[in-house]
Amino acid sequence: MSQENEVETTGHVWDGDLQEYNNPLPRWWIWGFYASVAFAIVYWFIYPSWPVAGHFLTGFDTVTYVNNKGEKKTVHWNSRAELMANMNQYAAKQKPYFDKIAATPFKKIKADPGLNDFIASSGRTLFADNCAACHQAGGQGKIGFAPNLTDDDWLHGGTYKAIQQSIVNGREGVMPAKGLDPNMTDKQATALANYVLSLSGEPHDATLVAQGSALFHGAAGCFSCHGANAKGNQLIGSANLTDKIWLWASSPGAQTKAAKVEAVKQVILTGINDPNSIHKGVMPAWKGRLSGEQIKVLTAYVHDTLGGGE
Ligand code: HEC
Ligand code: HEC
Known part of the structure; x- marks a missing residue:
């Protein structure tokens, strides 16, 4: 080598x-x-x-931030203080927008492209942090869990005012098991379920519809909450039963006629948010947890950006 x-x-x-x-x-x-x-x-x-x-050794670099009590602090560099400083900066950038939104009526917010962009971006973040766990990321909801906020079907109302009320005070739609007839038999519930399915043109047994309709408008008392036309009443959050949009009754698994009848029957027999009901879902109140401006941003976001507002 x-x-x-x-x-x-x-x-x-x-x-x-x-x-x-x-x-x-x-x-x-x-x-x-x-x-x-x-x-x-x-x-x-x-x-x-x-x-x-x-x-x-703390090093010579420093970070200046405003803490939760509004005091200005300068400390040696650390990632927590840096995060606080970044959040201060972000909040300072957002503040003029929040102030403007607080002072602007909803209709004018919608007509203002700058405010609209702000609603779309900060609304998306607020929605993801507080609402998406139940209503899903795009607001499309989940059957048996929380309603779709992107369609034009509203339990409690889709005006700015109604949406804001839903967020501020929360909502709880209650339907008693067996409607207003505690002695309802299983057969009667089957007839009612077939009548309800017929209202939106879903598969049903046509021979049971007349009996179901008589119960709905009579002894079972369904009409007193859902209305004689079964289109629901937003004052009490009773569902529109004629629009083929389901929150509790028709689980995505209910493909066959028998399964659909069974799903609707389950709602009729056990109710919704009734103590023994298998169907439970309460919209929490956000008053006190979110600021008035944040709630206003979310209201505009649900109404204008998600798009189902009335
Ligand atoms: C714990 C789950 C949960 C969370 C979190 C939640 N919601 Fe809800 N929300 C519901 C349920 C369930 C309903 C239906 C209540 C009922 O009628 O019984 C509802 C109803 C609503 C309604 C009324 C819909 C209608 O058809 O009238 C609006 C608007 C709404 N939520 C917006 C929001 C916003 C905005 C947030 C975030 C700040 C939020 N929700 C957070 C569960 C939730
Ligand atoms: C005391 C008022 C009340 C009575 C009586 C009542 N309901 Fe309801 N019903 C409601 C409310 C409120 C809801 C919506 C609850 C929610 O979404 O949280 C509802 C929801 C439903 C649903 C679920 C709709 C969906 O989107 O999945 C069905 C089906 C239904 N009712 C059928 C009936 C039938 C049939 C009767 C008669 C046996 C009846 N209801 C009697 C208040 C009532």
Whole structure:
């Protein structure tokens, strides 16, 4: 080997002839090493680094932020203070918009492209943080859980005022088990379920519709909450039963006629938000948890951006 003559060895020899070359470290590696040493020293001066006598070197860099009590603080650099400072900056940028929204009526907010953009972006964030767990990310809701907010079907009303009321005070639609007839038989519930399905043209047994209709408008008392036309009453949040839009009755699994009848029957027999009901869902009140401006942004977001507002 020619290298044997050019390169110095360490002088170690194993098994009689196995030697170790003493090659110099590559130049790029040496420079990289010095550069990282220099970088580390500069870093120690700027940022918190070594532990020293029960504390640590805090570094010369500082962060100034306003804490929750409104006090201005300057501290050595740390990621919590930096986060606070970033949030201060963000809040300061948002404040003029929130102030403007607080002072502007809903219709004018909708007509103002700048405010509309703000509603779409900050509304999306507020919705994702507070509402999407139940109403899903796009507001499309989930059967058996929380209503769709993107369609034009409203339990409690789709005007700005009604939506704001829903958010401020929360909502709880209550339907008693068996309607107003505690002695309702299983057969009667089946007839009622078929009548209800017939109202929106879903698969049903036509021979039971007349009996179901008589019960609906009579002994079972359904008409007193859902109306004689079964289109519901937003004052008490009773569902429109004629529009093929279901929140509780028709689970996505109910593909066959029998399964649909069974799903509607379950609602009729056990009610909604009734103590023994399997169907439970309450819209929490946000008054006190979100600011008035945040609630206004969310109201406009649900009405204008999600798009089902009346
Ligand atoms: C814990 C689950 C849950 C959360 C969180 C939640 N909701 Fe609801 N929401 C519901 C349920 C359930 C209903 C239906 C209540 C009823 O009528 O029984 C509802 C109803 C509504 C309604 C009325 C819909 C209609 O058809 O009239 C609006 C508007 C609404 N929610 C908006 C929001 C907004 C905005 C947020 C976030 C600030 C939010 N909800 C957070 C569960 C939730
Ligand atoms: C005391 C008032 C009241 C009476 C009486 C009543 N309902 Fe309801 N019903 C409601 C309310 C309120 C809701 C919506 C609850 C919610 O969404 O939280 C509802 C929902 C329903 C639903 C679910 C709709 C869906 O979207 O899945 C069906 C089906 C239904 N009612 C059928 C009936 C029938 C049939 C009767 C008669 C046996 C009846 N209701 C009697 C108040 C009533």
